[in-house]
Amino acid sequence: MAADPRLLRWLRAHRPGGPFRPEAWRSPLRGPWLTSVLGLVLLTTLPTVVVTGLLSYIAYGPQFGQAIPGDVGWLSLPWFDWPSRPSWLYQLTQGLHVGLGLVLVPVVLAKLWSVLPRLFAWPPVRSATHLLERVSVLLLVGSVLFEIVTGLLNIQYDYVFGFSFYTAHYWGAWVFIAAFATHIVIKVPAMARALRSRSLRTELRTKRVDTRPEPVESGLVATAPTPATISRRGALAVVAGGSLLVGALTVGQTVEWLRPLALLVPRGLVPGDGPNGFPVNRTATAAGITAAATGPAWTLLLLGGPRPVTLDRARLAALPQHTATLPIACVEGWSTTQDWTGVRLADLATLAGVDSPASAHVRSLERDGPFGQATLQGNQIANPDALLALHVNGVDLSPDHGYPARVIVPALPGVHNTKWVRSIEFRRAP
Amino acid sequence: MTRHSEPHAHGPWHTVVLLAGFAVTAYATLRVLDDPDLPRMLTWFLAAAVAHDLVLFPAYTAADRLIARIDTRVPLVNHIRIPLLASGLLFLMFLPGILRQGGDTFHTATGLTQDPFLHRWLLLTALFLTTSATLYTGRVTLTRPTSRTTPRR
Structure with missing residues (x-):
């Protein structure tokens, strides 16, 4: 379905100025080969970002209605019970995603x-299919930038966009997945051809002074190039260097001993020294947790059995204690591994009178926050390292880390490890 | 020179693929149709593309052309371009912390303030520039054209 040839002729005769003139594009580096090298890198890496993002949705527990957005229809991976082993599973998937x-x-x-x-x-559109492709490329570019921008703002707690991050990032991802898949199907043959057109080894040996435009006819190759100010290998090194720089300055969000290098991201900062000196997700003050609510009058309520069971902190501390070294990993990609001590959730279930519960609903003293409650799966409760922690690194939890008691479950997204726990309701399979 | 031989989508097969992609996008859009924030999301979606293609790209291209005008015996261009690129990349990615945007939510979430970030970014920028300047000085020294020109005395 080509456009009317007379219209195309007229359009060619009336090319606008500025960037619409081919001579405006001067870099001798642009060409199908360079684009294809970068495209190949993205083709092999972006699927990992996509899949780990979709896995995070599953890790939030959509079967309990606690993944956001709630109703996604067909657009999700098949649901399954998120594993609680290995304990670093979510640390790995979400660390990779971010x-x-x-x-x-x-x-x-x-x-x-x-x-x-x-x-x-120019002409901007040559056929109906070309028009569709241009719309598809707009969706591709718009969605990849939208995902990057919302993701970057979210990990830095800048909610200037004013909509739900989870909702927007999730649906933006599906727009991206659709446009990315379309782009791959249409462009992979051209990418393969372009990659074969030049030898990477030769390119990596070519100096700046010997750098010439790619000798192919393509809308990407400059018609009136200026002499190269950098070689192709130099340009690729600059891109790789940018990636290395960003990697070096962010990997410390997840890798403890590199945390001092995480200079520009929130989780490079550590709130003080001591056993409780590791990153906080939400402060007690922000959550509206008062000293009165967490004082001697605090009790834990266990529900779901024949009758409610109430335990104060002294009775909890008198129960068999278990210590586990577990990471707590946030959706924002950061994580921190600590030694947690407390009562096994499975023991609390037994105490409540519910053996092998199918799920447990945990409520916090925090009333207003979106994560003041969370539901845990049966396999998460049964894990011997899943705790209602009273201590961290040998001392009482600090108020910001959830005193008097918090949940810590292996491989569970950070915000579902409820802090300032008020009650746990164990539920049997229906 | 006519340039209509370049590859782009063509044929019924590509049309089908494109329409299938749009179907997924339409399905996703339908799912958020009743979200009162949909107009905001669409605005940010389009603004992201426009801001990159029509603001960021022309801006860095213009800056780069200014830098590329510099002509010296040992090319200086990349010694200016690369540290500025590194600094600009970090600014672009981490500007909320550097410009202290979202200070309240930052404090709520972390119990800390964004104060350190601006200084750190400036220090990193200074580090990039001085490293590059040092390398340039080294290159100039090493390529001093003594072999070609006759000594004056």
Whole structure:
């Protein structure tokens, strides 16, 4: 379905100025090969970012209605009970999601730089299919930038966008998945051809002074190039260097001994020294937790058995205690591993009179927050390292870390490890 | 030169693929149709593309052309371009902390303030620039054209 040839002729004769003139594009580096190298990098890495993001949705427990957005229809991975082993599972998947997403920002920017002449192609549309492709590319570019921007703002607690991050990032991801898949199907043959057109080894040996435009006819190759100010290997090194720089400055959010290097991200900062000196997710003050509510009058209520069971902190401390070294990993990609001590959730279930519960509903003293409650799966309660922790690193939990008691479950998204626990209701399978 | 031989989507197969992709996008859009924030999300979606393509890209291209005008015996261009690029990348990615946006939610979440970030970014920028300047000085020294020109005395 080509456009009317007379219209195309007329359009060609009336090319606008500025970036619509091919001569406006001067870099001798642009061309199908360079674009394809960057495209190949994204083709092999972005699927990991996508899949780990979709896994995070499952980890939040959509079967309990506590994944956001709530109703996603067909657009999710098949639901399954999120495993509680290995304990670092969510630390790994979400660390990869955020970490790899951050590291790929320079590659995405470079890829966009390499194809920008296409935005100003003239005539703008050559056929109905070409029009559809241009719309699809707009969705691709819009969605990848939308995901990057909302993700970056979210991990830095800047909610300037004013909509639900979870909802927007989730649906934006599906727009991206659709456009990315379309782009792959349409472009992979051209990418393969372009990658074969030049030898990477030769390119890595070519100096700046010997750098010439790619000798192919393509809307990407400059018609009136300036001499190269950097070689192709130099340009690729700059992109790789950007990724390394971002990686070096963010990996400390997850890898404890590199935390001092995480200079520009929130979780490089540590709130003080001592056993409780590790990152806080939500402060007690922000959650409206008062000293009176967590004082000697505090009790834990266990529900779901023949009758409610109430335990004060002294009775909890007198129960068999178990210590586990577990990471707590947040959706924002950061994590921290600590030694937690407390009562096994399975023991509390037995105490409540519910053997092998199918789920447990945990409520916090926090009333207003979106994560003042969470539901745990049967396999999570049964894990011998799943605790109602009273202590961390040998001392009482600090108020910000959930005193008098908090949940800590292996491989569970951070916000579902409810702090300032008020009650746990164990539920049998229906 | 006519440039209509370049590859782009064509043929019924590509049309089907494109329409299938739009179907998924339409399904996703229908799911948020009753979300009162949908107009905001769409605005941010389009603004992200426009801000990149029509603001960020022209801005860094113009800056780069200014830098590329510098002509010296040992090319200086990349010694200016690369540290500024690194600094600009970090600013772009971590500007909420550097500019102290969202200070309240930051404090609520972490119990801390964003105060350190601006200084750290400036220090990193200074580090990039001085490292690059040192390397340039080294290169100039090493490539001093003594072999080609006759000594004056």
